[in-house]
Amino acid sequence: MGEEIKISVRELMEYVYKGGSIDNRFRTSTSLTEGTAIHQAVQKEYLTDDKKEVPLRLEYEAGELKIVVHGRCDGLLQTDDGVVIDEIKSTSSLLENISIEDFPVYWAQAKGYAYIYAKQEGLKEIRVQLTYVQKKSKEKKRFLEVFSMNDLEIFFNHTIDQYMSFAKLIAQLREKKEQSIPKLKFPFPKYREGQRHLAGAVYRTIQEKRNLYAQAPTGIGKTMSSLFPAIKALENNEYERIFYLTAKTVTRLTAEESLLLLEKNGVNLRSVTITAKDKICFKDESICQPEHCEFAEGYYDRINGAMVDVLRNETQITREVVENYARKHKVCPFEFSLDLTDVVDVIIGDYNYIFDPRVSLKRLLPERKKKTALLIDEAHNLVERAREMYSAEITKNAFWDIEEEWSAVNEPLTKAAKAVTKDLAALGHTEKVKTVDEISGSLEENLERFTEAAELELKDDQESEQAEALLERYFSAQNFLKILMLVDDHYKQIVTNERDDISLKLFCLDPSEVLKHVVKPFRASVFFSATLSPFAYYKDMLGGEREDYILRLPSPYHAEQIEAVIAPISTRYKNREQTAEKIAERLYHQVKNLNGNHLFFFPSYQYMQLIYDEFQKFKDINTVEQEQGMTEERRDDFLAQFVEGGQLVGFAVLGGVFSEGVDLRGNRLNGVAVVGIGLAPRSFEKELIKDYFIEKGKNGYDYAYVFPGMNKVLQAGGRLIRSENDHGIIQLIDDRFLTSKYIQLLPEEWKDFQVVR
Template identity: 30%
Template sequence: MLKFNLFPFEKIRSGQAEFMNDVAAAIENRKILLSHAPTGIGKTVSALVPAVEYALKNDKIVFFLTSKQSQHKIVIETLKKMSNISDSKIKVVDLISKQAMCPREIAAEHPALFSDFCRLDQKTGRCKYFINNNNQFKEKINSEILHVEEFKKLCSNEWVCPHKCALELISTANVVVCDYNYLFTDIYDNFSDKIGKSLSDFIVIIDEAHNLSNRLVDYLSGELNVDILDGARKEAQKIDRKDLSQIIKKLIGFFESQPKNKEVNVLLGFLIDKLNNILKESLNPIGFDDFFEELKKAADEVFEQKVAEEYSKLNFLKTFLEGWKTNSPCSRIFSFVDSPKLSYKLLDPSSLSNTVLSKVHSAILMSGTFSPPEMYADVLGISNERAIFKIYPSYFPQENRFVAVTKNLTSLYSYRSKDMFYAIAEKITNISKIIIEKTGQNIAVFFPSYLFLNEVQQYIDDKLKSKLIVELRHMRKTDKENLYNQLKFFPGKILFGVIAGSLSEGFDYENNLLKCVIVVGLPLNPPDLFRKNFQEYYCKKFGKRKGILYSNTYPAINKAVQAGGRAIRSETDRAIIVLMDYRYIFPEYMQCLPPEWNARSSDKIEDLCEKFFDKNNSYNKEN
């Protein structure tokens, strides 16, 4: 084993030494490590220690990318501990979104307007925080490792823009903790010149890396409907831009003239060509680029005159057109089912990820649901020459986890009926009664959709309905935190939520808060036109077998595994995971489940629950 001087803890966990050695080797050899590393291996410190040690010795910079603010705190605390035993000072920048770092009240009160007012106030010099260049303060604040909230408070006290200050400090940083979009979107272009280093000097650690491809797809996606267009038209009228108002009115007419009750693929020229024709026929004919510039000016004027109700629809239209013109492979769809709308969505995330990952010194992609890692290398465009694939075993006691697959139950569309919903509700009821009786603790049930959840909920035993707490569509973060607190402080609850939501992926249920997680159904994506385009694109790029696996099968299983994994968060947690769909036992799905799950099929899940908790006395209510 290599010696790591910055490891801040007395004891190295099982598997940690192997992971650190692999990270060190990948960085030394300019490779990209794609690692399936289950919860409990200590991924954060194991990736940071060898990366920071190499960066300090070789004048590199570490970018730790994470989508969760809770993970920011863990990373910063780990870096503080490492800095305490380091011979040289570790300089760190903790960075979140510009809006979240802004100290002005309007950032929280009017989030939809933030990008407009921030851009305009910087341009006009009205933001007193942005124009204040306090270099002496920057030197002082750069001398210690701070959580972003601490950093924001200190900057605010000195009337310094926290976001601008953080970006300027990157040039002297050894580690930057930030979201994916700071490297993989055009945000990087806005601050890359401040870093003083090229991508070849970057060591990139991507946490929860299974999310990266979806995040990139979401980033390069947009939807434009008639309501937005009509709002943009009205804004143009209010600022006396009748020329723009007339152009947008004709665009609305074009949308509404399309065949109804249809969803069709369209090309880039569907919108651009029509818009160019409208522009040529206008009273003052202009080209597309000039029209785009006029939209930008008008959007600024809308904000100046405060005529936007929530956000500038003209600015939204400008942003949509900017995305629509992308050269990246996209699915472009015109739909006129309820009302006409035009959308685009990225088909190939590697068009964004490869431009970064092909140039960095090294990268560590890690996740507890990163199987098979070869798929992620293909999807993200990582070459075989640079890729290293590693699947680490779980070091949690096998006897603390039991994974069962139910027979006869399914979410398959052709089997959805009143009888199936009733049978699923009955099985959930029976299992929940046993868990609550044996442990007095909580159960989480995750469904493939809100619609499916509602169908099942109506058949839950009346005696258990008082114990139900249910995630609703469009619930705010604070409301979901309230659900979590009910589990924590009033145990014996049954949580109903959806797969791939924040309750099934974003929350850590610490201290064995869940004694059972039930994953209802197989969360395959609905067979809409975009999914058809997506699968066809992947089949063409990777071949039919891989195309279907990559576009449909693997993503579905990983979402189910994320949900099921909420049950076991530490080596002392003990729980049952129930996969409530007989298809999980099929070889093409079973091979995608974590090997340590050792799932087995049974039509007597209730008996297995009884035996599991009878055997483990520590689950009794009195404990």
Template identity: 50%
Template sequence: MAEVTRISARRLAEYVHRSGSIDARIGSSTAMIEGTRNHQAVQKKYKEQDQKEVSLEGKIELDGQTYQLEGRCDGLLLLEEKPVIDEIKSTSRLLHTISEPSAVHLAQGMVYAWMVTEKEGLDEIGIQVTYVQNVTKEEKRFLQHYSAFFLKEQVEQMVRVYAPFAELINDLQEKRNESIQELSFPYSHFREGQRKFAGAVYQTISEKGKLFAQAPTGIGKTISTLFPAIKTIGEGKANQLIYSTAKTITRAAAEEALADMHEKGLKLSAVSLTAKDKICFKEKTICQKEYCEFADGHFDRINEAVLDMLGNEYMINRSVVERYALKHRVCPFEFSMDLSYLTDAMIGDYNYVFDPRVARKRLMGEQKRSTVLLVDEAHNLVDRAREMYSAMIQKSTFLALSKMDGSPSVKKAAKKINKTCLDLKKLCGEQNFHILKESPREWTEDLLAFYEAAEERIQEGETEKDTIDLYFAAQRMLHVIESMDERFYFLIEKKGSNIWIKIVCMDPSLFVKESTKSYRGTVFFSATFAPAQYVKSMLGGDENDYGLAIPSPFKKEQIEVRTYAISTKYRDRERTLDSILGALHKGFEDAEGNFIAYFPSYQYMEMAVERFSSLFNHNEADLLVQSKMMDEQQREQFLAAFAGEKRVLAFAVMGGVFSEGVDLPGDQLKGVAVIGAGIPQINPERNQMKNFFQSQDLNGYHYAYVYPGINKVLQAGGRLIRTEEDEGILLLIDDRFQSPLYQELLPLEWRIST
């Protein structure tokens, strides 16, 4: 019996019918995105006899091979007693500029329509492509009828074009699964607690669940999640995995773990995503064919590039993407995004999973249901998610635009917003801020008017960066306004002569929960879920989700903890600085090796560096100081100094790039000082968050200030002990660390012995 090759209707349509150039201007077909809420709004208008989200399938025999086409159409309607496929697409384009449906969208509808004609024995069927404008919510429809014979011809032709690609994918997956079945744990032994963690990950995926796991720093969390996830792929329980992370350095850890398994015989493809601005070949990131030769005709060459890459590479990092992108003259960012839907694993920033602006919207349906999501350093996602679902605009940008040469309609709309900002400023009174529960109607209407005027101008060929940037800022804020409820607030803030308008998300839990819905399994893991219930609730967890806390495998004797009851509060810093630096100096001397001191802010750190240099002479050691704008090369040089011959005393910031995901094992690091409890700066935004959680019968101060701070402390202190052989001195400098609240939040081995 011939093997059956399964093909997604959407992937088939995109592979065969995408063509032409990338054009990031708003009037391009590439600007169209999926919008779940828009789909639901259209579907609510269906009549009683109409069906929504209809799963369909159909088989085609070609050249002795059986192809099973699968998908889920948005709607199966009865219009004037005739069946019609409804394909709903969201778009940022103004609808009067769309004169015909996209070839890809129409082709996808044709595949669904053919499936229905085959199943129901129909001679004819209609295909309707429904476009919904993202902001205005206006709708526009294109309806055509086709014979079953014509549809079958079209689908067979598409399958013939797709067949070589399908054959390659099948061959790669067969080799992948064979290699996984033979794969053993890539290291000599499991560390203590590691086997239990890996087992919990495997069970979670097998049972299609969600796991919140706290595992201590140094246990080997990356391999403990990747290895069991890969094993489930080999067993057919999943088909793809996503390793989502906040920092480049933790992305590198995942790449290294996969490389170690490849050395053991694994044949699993993985692509690492790099931000568009970083990987772009051009001086400016302008995705238009007139400016970029890689955007020009990109879709005419992309299929060949993908076939070449998948046929020859397994570990697809930035340099590999760039090499093949140059070879095939395609955009490296869009190339890597395409690959992320096709490779067995994707490694990338949280944005590609959770941020509604850049999340990979083509991951849906059966592909999403067979994908495993691994979220590294998940405590970071709480604040990152708040940012993703918030929006901010400055008055000064609209004032500047209103004075520039350009479209009269855009200038008029920008001038109106500038005036509205001045009106809103009056609400602040003598304060520098004012908070509202919802967006004022005048603000929303003015912003929508600017959005429409700017889009009209951009579609006419406007390339002025200021106009385009403000267009996207307005679009984002309008989307956030649409989501506003009690979890948000509207903030008017005076900063000198400027005015900032912000819509702030305080509780992102429902959005995170929605983002993780439908995955085969989701694992949130970190060394610092403090307390676990706080992080779990902020990331959309519920009582049915699994929880796991792995105790530290390291001996208490490996770490000497010194706790100092010295105030680091802002009002006391000048007075207590010398005492803090005295404790730091003694710790550095006693550690007899490299040392890092973490401070809660750059200003505090810089004040300490200056004072330390005047108090103590350390010619035998290099003083390293983290700066705000370090590029990747400077960061690498900073960390490389710890492997040098000269002792290092480094000053860094809690919550920064050197306080998380950094491995300095053995003699590379012998001491760490954590100065302060990591409490975020008190400001109107945090206080509003405190009030919100207080209204939810929770401890608002803890949720807004204490818990975010303690996670920074735990991460910074966790840099010290990374392996079974490490040992060193940990200084906890703040009088709050001795309070019952903080003692309860600290790891057992850090607490004061009683």
């Protein structure tokens, strides 16, 4: 027997029998959790001899292929008339509107389980039951059918026949991949300094099902050093896919370029890049309903053809490729890219597809996670991103607006909104901002009542302006309830009372526990960045544990390539007006001393503008400045002006799009200056973080302010030297850079600095 293809009963039946349109007229964000709870509630009612979650498996030989169909049927019931296969489905529809002919894909799934069980038990016939449970009322409606073994055999053979061409394609692609990986060599003549060490650590981490935290300074080639060994580790067939996760579009492009280089070097695999829905949607508005979008209408009737076509003809399924095939087959490009994640080998996308509870891929079930490795690029960004993902906020006036707008239309919705408004008003009192130790149970109950009432309303209307506002409030309430389930001593509950409104925020002080929980089901996770510094802080904040691997590599560049300068001028807020002229002169001096292009970084747009205006008195210098809210096209235009041999000065913001992930090699960039130490302004939230870590026995001020700020400085400075042949100047402007704390945080190659006064 040749190739073996494994597929679950559910996946098989959905591939063959699912049809119709994408219709996201209204879909709750908790359907998966709700469905699980409903399944468990029904299964609790089973009798003593009944069985639940029964594992079933069938090996089906089809020529050179062995198809292994597996799954767990919800229930195996013992009755006087024989065994009954029970398939449980939750629904928000009214039960009286559901007939026995509805949802053929559900019947197909139940019949699939029935066939496997009847075959292994030698039964001549078997009963199959579909149990529908109404989500809100929890009422049940059951349909029971009796099938002969002969009928089930015909059905199952037909199903396999329909699936066979796709199975053969998957088997062919897998065979080509498996033949190519052992022959794959590192795509460069030699490893850079530190590169082999990183590649070996990534390979070992995946082989041993561990986690790795790696600081790999700029120039090592960390994208290739992680992708190459992760692909080599696919050789043993113990795991199936790689997620390459990043926060920036530019680093996604770097991953695509690395895969292209590996393909030219002989590897044969498939990758897909996931692009955010609002960016890749073909329509002006992302309304995923058949009457509004021809790419949603009939999507499931055409998606199989689109999948086969693109997998046969493409290896790297980038955004452009996704769009081309989506137009050709008239399918939604975003859903198309998500469906491809089930069958490709490498997925490139944003952190949120794994970490954000609102948009993470629900299709990535536990069995698949075990066979998936995570490569998390620029991992220093994940700390703040995770804080945002695992925090949630609601405001009193938002619910008051709903109360006003719907009072004459929907009484249950109005009452629920009014109750939430009242609960939030009770938290207000006199302080502008404060924390509360507990949230009343009534607020949680009233938010649940509100979401239930909103669901009923939104099922029928999601298009009017009134409904759009309701939808926004609904999702904020749902997210709040979801995050509320995570709240523990890693959180603070913040009440803000200003501008005649009251807000309640569930603020995640320390995301490490949630991150640890998220990555645990995956085979392996590799967190890497050029600036995981200080290392202990980032390992701690990203959920690292004692048994995890760590790797800190020195820079492959030499100190002689960098002229480091510290100018001890105060950039504190109170001194900025007085020192603006001095700083502008220092920056001008840098430009005049070293011909070429320079990038200057500032802690805020306001401060950048202050120095930019002062700098304009130097008429012999061409300048360009970063704008707030730049589109991708405008960002590209900004960078395109930094040409080889140019004489341009760019003004940009620390922590912004130009301070990391930007690669201006050679003479495209000759000098960098960082004005300020990157400290975030003092705030109520930052002070809470500081106090939290002090209580944990750590330096709270460093955790809240110094380390995140200095990371921005290191990232910005890292734009300067991008290859072995680059040389340039890095100027740090702030007197605090000369204190022992900050000197310790400087990279080794910056420590041979000159002080200019």
